[in-house]
Amino acid sequence: MANNHHHHPSSATPPPISAAFRMATWMYQSKSWVYSSVLVLCLCFSLLHVGAQNGITDPVEVSALREIKKSLIDPNKNLSNWNQGDPCTANWTGVLCFNSTLNDGYLHVRELQLLNMNLSGALSPQLGRLSNMEILDFMWNDLTGSIPKEIGNITSLKLLLLNGNKLSGSLPEELGNLSNLDRIQIDENRISGPIPKSFANLDKVKHFHMNNNSISGQIPSELSKLPELVHFLLDNNNLSGYLPPEFSELPSLLILQVDNNHFDGTTIPETYGNMSKLLKLSLRNCGLQGPIPDLSRIPKLGYLDLKSNQLNGTIPPDKLSDEIKTIDLSNNNLTGSIPSSFSELPQLQKLSVANNSLNGSVSSNIWTDRTLNSTESLKLDFQNNRLTDITGSTNIPQNVTVSLRGNPVCDSDNTSLVQFCRPENEDENNGTVLTNSTTNCPTALCPYPYEISETSPVNCFCAIPLIVDYRLKSPGFSDFVPYKSEFEGYLSSGLVLHQYQLEIVTFAWEKGPRLRMTLKLFPVYVENSTHTFNTSEVRRITNLFTGWNIPDSELFGPYELIKFTLLGPYANVFSSSKGESGIGKGALVGAIVGGIAGATALSAIVSLLILRMRMKRNYQATVKRRQMSKAFLKIDGVKDFSYSEMASATNDFDSSAQVGQGGYGKVYRGILADGKVVAIKRAQEGSLQGEKEFLTEIELLSRLHHRNLVSLIGFCDEEGEQMLVYEFMSNGTLRDHLSAKSKEPLSFSLRVRIALGSAKGILYLHTEANPPIFHRDIKATNILLDSKFTAKVADFGLSRLAPVPEIEGNVPAHVSTVVKGTPGYLDPEYFLTHKLTDKSDVYSLGVVFLELLTGMHPITHGKNLVREVNSAFQSGTIFSVIDERMGSYPSDCVEKFLSLALKCCHDDPDSRPSMAEVVRQLENLWLMMPESNTKLTEEVITAKAGKEVSPPSSSSEVKNPYLSLDISGSNLDSGVIPTIVPR
Template sequence: MSKSTAWKYGIFVVAWLCWASLSVGAQITDSVEVTALRTIKRSLIDPNKNLSNWNRGDPCTSNWTGVVCYNRTLTDGYLHVQQLLLLKMGLSGSLSPELGNLLYLQILDFMWNSISGSIPKEIGNITTLELLLLNGNNLTGPLPEELGYLPNLDRIQIDQNNISGPIPVSFSNLNKTKHFHMNNNSISGQIPPELSRLPSLVHFLLDNNNLSGYLPPEFSELPSLLIIQLDNNHFDGTTIPASYSNMSKLLKLSLRNCNLQGEIPDLSRIPNLGYLDLSLNLLNGTIPTERLSENITSIYLSNNNLTGTIPVSFSNLPRLQILSIANNSLSGSIPSTIWQNRTLNGNESLTVELQNNELSNITGDTNLPQNVTVWLQGNPLCSNTNLVSFCGSERDADNKNQGPTSNTLDCDSPGCPPPYEHSPKSPERCICVAPLLVGYRLKSPGFSDFRPYISMFEDHLTNGLDLLLYQLYIVNFEWEEGPRLKMYLKLFPNNQSGNPFIFNRSEVRRIMNMYTSWKIPDSDIFGPYELLNFTLLDMYKDVIATSPRSGLSKGALAGIVVGTVAGAVAMSAVVSLLILRKRMKKYNAVSRRRRASKASLRIDGVKAFNYGEMAMATNNFNNSALIGQGGYGKVYKGILADGTVVAIKRAQEGSLQGEKEFLTEIELLSRLHHRDLVSLIGYCDEEGEQMLVYEFMVNGTLRDHISAKCKEPLSFAMRLRIALGSAKGILYLHTEANPPIFHRDIKASNILLDSNYTAKVADFGLSRLAPVPDIEGTVPAHVSTVVKGTPGYLDPEYFLTHKLTDKSDVYSLGVVFLELLTGMQPISHGKNIVREVNLAYQSGMIFSVIDERMGSYPSECVVKFLNLALKCCQDDTDARPSMADVVRELDSIYLMMPESDIKIADPMVTDVEKVMSSPPSSSTVKNPYVSSEVSGSNLDSGVVPTIMPR
């Protein structure tokens, strides 16, 4: 590198550092959104403490309960809140005006809580807002006029609150708003006719309010309107505007119990009208004789003052499910063609309600086809004894109000272990899988009987979610007041995919995002929907990764950072020049070696990530993602582009290996596949960085769980199972890895626990050596090497002789066993755990050192486990058992355990789980069980964890 080139680099570095100092300083001091979030958090009372997930800087690739989602925008480089989702968390308190400071917010979702107070007018400042979702709370007060100036608002849902006052005229400015869901409040006054200027309005739901005045005739000018639902309001005896006959796109007109008067307009010119409810009003005159749309499913005209005869035009309506004209003053004959021209299959039905009129006769055939019901009580024709079948007492038609509640399969295989269950519609019969549970409600469906539409609904929803038809199962459905259709669904994994037992994390995120962002396409017949709940079974509860971090005083930090950065710029520039000159001399040679080695490295199952992918996964290696650090470097929790949660071990510059050794290491690690070893997913080796990407272990380290700080101590049975899993993983390293591996640093913080507390040995890569055959091909029994390891776990003979053997790992594992039994640290206050337990054993006081926090235990099993641990910790190498002997002894102890303890400690030892764990590779099988108590993992020797159990 020439001097001129070096100086050019130096000038660039100085310029960059100057910009960085301004940028960092601005980012630190620009705390408007951070301050706003803290204020918002304080204003909400959270009995479940779910708001601990609020962190600044956590990227959000999907959204769900209790998550604050950020995005680093390209315009200014700052972190801005884009989504605030606190759905169904039991929150109370009020909404803070500081919400208006989240100027980049797109989704504001506080649905299904108990939040009170009024809607802050400051929300009107968030010009980026697209979804305002506040339904299902206890909000009061009027609608702020400022909400009418949100230029990008697509959906406003404030239903099921106690909002009062009028609809602001300013809402006529919401040119992009498609959905007005304001039902079930106390909104009063006149519907502003100015709303007829809304070009995008599709659903207008204001039923169950206190609206008065008149129905705006101008609504006929709304170009996109599909649903008008205004039931149970008080429109002062107004008439239905005749102009509504010109609504060319209208699908549903529901004006039940609105104090309407006058005649029914001719609605036959609405080509796709499917649902008409004008019941419980004061309508008079005759029923229009023009034939309604062939799409009509439901006609409700009962409880009015209608006169005249029943039009023949009610015949030949192929989709009609209910015709209700009861409790009027209709007279004359009933045309039997209403039902005689219909052919109904087993799922279809037709109900004709004509009770309490002045009807005197039926013209035509009085024999009813299958699935047709006609009610005529209270009419003069019921005096005719030939029509007694039409005039009997009414029966409750429950079969149309609720649907299937269970599905039983005749399976030869045993039942599935909870929470797994048989997939009812899977092509592979009786397969055990873990579903997603969804509470779902259709807010304004265009039918009265769901049964004929079940298949259509399944097609609609699976297409919208991009799922196969057999992946959806409707557990049950029932009609609620409204009428609204509530249902509970189960979504099953695709057993044609790589993992047939559970959804992978990216798929769960995708499906959640489809629901919570309203990305499922609208349907004409099913109308708008709402999500009641999205229940994640235990194996899915780590889908949204969050990283606890302590708050910082931004104001205090700002001065420190800005001053420090400014003072460091000059010195950094000088140092950078010197470093650049030195490094550039080596650059060409190194880059040639890297290109050659990378070109030749193609490892199945191990992905080569680039630096950008790693930076994106960790939010540019933000401290909020840091979960551990040690002599080798730092460990970060990351989320890959496909949603996979991983642990990324990033080497610090001083500990970088040579290129050849690093890639050889990866190639060797890629061959290690065992249920009880943490899997290597990939690596990154570019831009002077060396990183390893491992599967993320939800429940952290064994050390966390046997420490005194752990809130829920492990039972003895669970500790025994962890010991057995750890021993099996190390046995694999000693006997089946090629070449065999001596771990050299086994300790409680290098044994990680997955979501079902299955033990997985970690850090068997960068801190291990394998025995090398001598010149005659004989594999020596030991490796002569510099002593490495952790005090307290170190094999005394290895320490003295520098001879590493498989028995060195046995000794270290024996110390872990003693930790499991006693809860002690290996070395604490000058006391060594091996010496202390030996003294207690020799004095007959062994139970005095057993950890009381693990509850009751079978003493015989504890004594045998203790004896094994002490044998492993013998000073004499030859006196220690082999790892195979350790596994056999632990197996025998496990078989001695009471069956009740085993069931609690080992819920996954079932036929199904054995299938799921075969082949025994932790890289191909992700156990689904999840604990939310502890997060973080430690993949590094000498790591000091930064995350403690919550």
């Protein structure tokens, strides 16, 4: 997997000499002999320094990369762009570069990240020519052959990651030259031969991961000189000889794991009891003999596994650390009694002394003295010893398992002991455990690749996750469940994410024992966003994993990254995209700067003067452009307000004038100098648009004139502020009046009238606006009601222009765009294909119609309104979901309105009516209603011509146009203009 987040490539980056020439030309045109003279000096220096340079990346390294590719077999063509352009500036897959501190004018390869790319073939000796590399990552491929000794030439190397291949042969002595190496991972290969004594020179190495190979011979005692060594994992090899007693002198060692080797007939050194920092000692199945040393002096020992050796003597009586969680002494030749100190271990999860020759009694204090919560467990295995009875209580608490099968105590007829004498499953690798869904959200709610975040505080939150296969290589516990929450906190903190953004999908114990997990990382919920990580965030997170930049944990131990699954828009994050990073232009500047490093201080002064002159000119040009842009926007009916006018209208933006706040900023109720009441939407600093985009939006809104669209009155773009001034809608949002908190519920006739007005506003956008517009965020909070309860569609922040005719005259059927909108209202087809059409707005408006009929939200407690109404319709119980608060209604009209709403919400866009058809059916519906009178009928008919008509006069339809509005539950993040009107 490539990880190119450090670069800003340019597809046609010129060499430094070209940049210097252009600078000289510009200086000549400045007509200043001082500037020109200084630049001549700089140019000469540059020519001398980089004149022979033909490319950006060091040619030696370019040649090496091409040879490296020749030695690899790449069936998936992941490295197909390794023949195109320059490695650093063209973003070759997996190649990360930086500007060298050598001042040689070249870029150099810093990382080679080729994780999990199905590569086979061999590692080329040419790797040794990447002499500035820091990370070499070929994990989880299918490479064969040996590890080239030439890698030992890369003295800058920090991470050597070759695990999960089929590499064979011996470890080269030359790897001992890697004086900056932090981590060597060659586990899960077929490496044979001894560990070179030269590895004792790796003064900075912290992690030795060489497990699951065929490494043989004696562990060199010289490795005890390594001052930084933290993890020493050499389990599952063919090591022989003895365990070096000198390892007790390792000052930083936390984990010593050498299970399944052949130290036949040797003992565990007594000195190992002096390892003051040791957290885990795992020497399972190593042929060890003799007694167990006293390990009680190790203050934080949490895991002791000496299973399946030939240890003899008694179990040391001294109490082990309070941190101990696992003790496995099974399958040895131990004698004597079970120490009473085992009942004094507060964090114990597993104690196994099975298959020894222990005798005497078992004290029930080992399990009765423990108080376990619902997630904790205790497993005690005393099988196949010579234990004769239990002292104390024979009651076993919940979450405790005690097995005494195969002991004399189980030969008695005491029925109270049956629970102790059942067969016990010895399989420690207990299979996959799935996390259970805690929500009631339908799985079909989120079209692929969107998924429901089970841990998000937002109910039924659909987003595209990053999926990570992850494994703890040497965890310090036997039962993960009690530490699951702690792990989530640890990893999310290391990733700089909220804990709710991390979801553990599965976890399972594998041989080792190691703990494998599948993780999902979800973006933070932001209303009206695509609910995806942006490119830089994906790259930041992957860099934390692939660079091993997540801090180590004493409890969870070392981890390994197995696989990233990048769905949907993430799939191309690491492709050779242009303009994303920083190495193209940055490298060019670096080369020039290196070339002129010897120029005099005068050149810096001259450059500063030039910069100031250019900034002044740019500022003047910007001011002129803004003046011209504003002059262009002198449109009838749209006023360019000054900041002072806005401040005066809102009493200096006093908090008493604020009526809402959302993601865009704050909304104020203002009174202009002429007494007109307006809504002023003031952008906060972080949401300011570019000047061009802001003025373009105003120009777009200024052309929308319809009685069912909220009118733009003016704008303010002054003193670093961006404000939009709208007509004030005194009855707030439709959602406010559908809420259970609404004191005056809407009648059915008024709901139909609101639906008709909303549909007409959308129809105008689709067919009469020039050019046509797709709204893209139709919802009940974006339909506002004026004092006469006339519905007006608002908030065009997400709107997109409809497709324009192509050269051939054909009009595309859709706009391809990033998915934006609000969950519950989004067209499933748009969600899936990113193709926005007029039928996408039809779907959203259909959901609003269902809200009008039921009073319910689009998503409530995980239930989707469209599916709920469809289900009730099909089961013949549709009237059970109709909003009772709207009083009496004609059932035939409700059925027709419902039928229209469900057609609008059809999954297939082609099966939905057009907006024109929606308006026609609503007009016909209105004419059928008993409440319809001559005046309202005339309104429906004449509205087609855009004529203003008087509001309904029926007291049953408009009971109180001046309702007090509660905005505490309003959805303001979308920038909807909420309103409060005093009684």
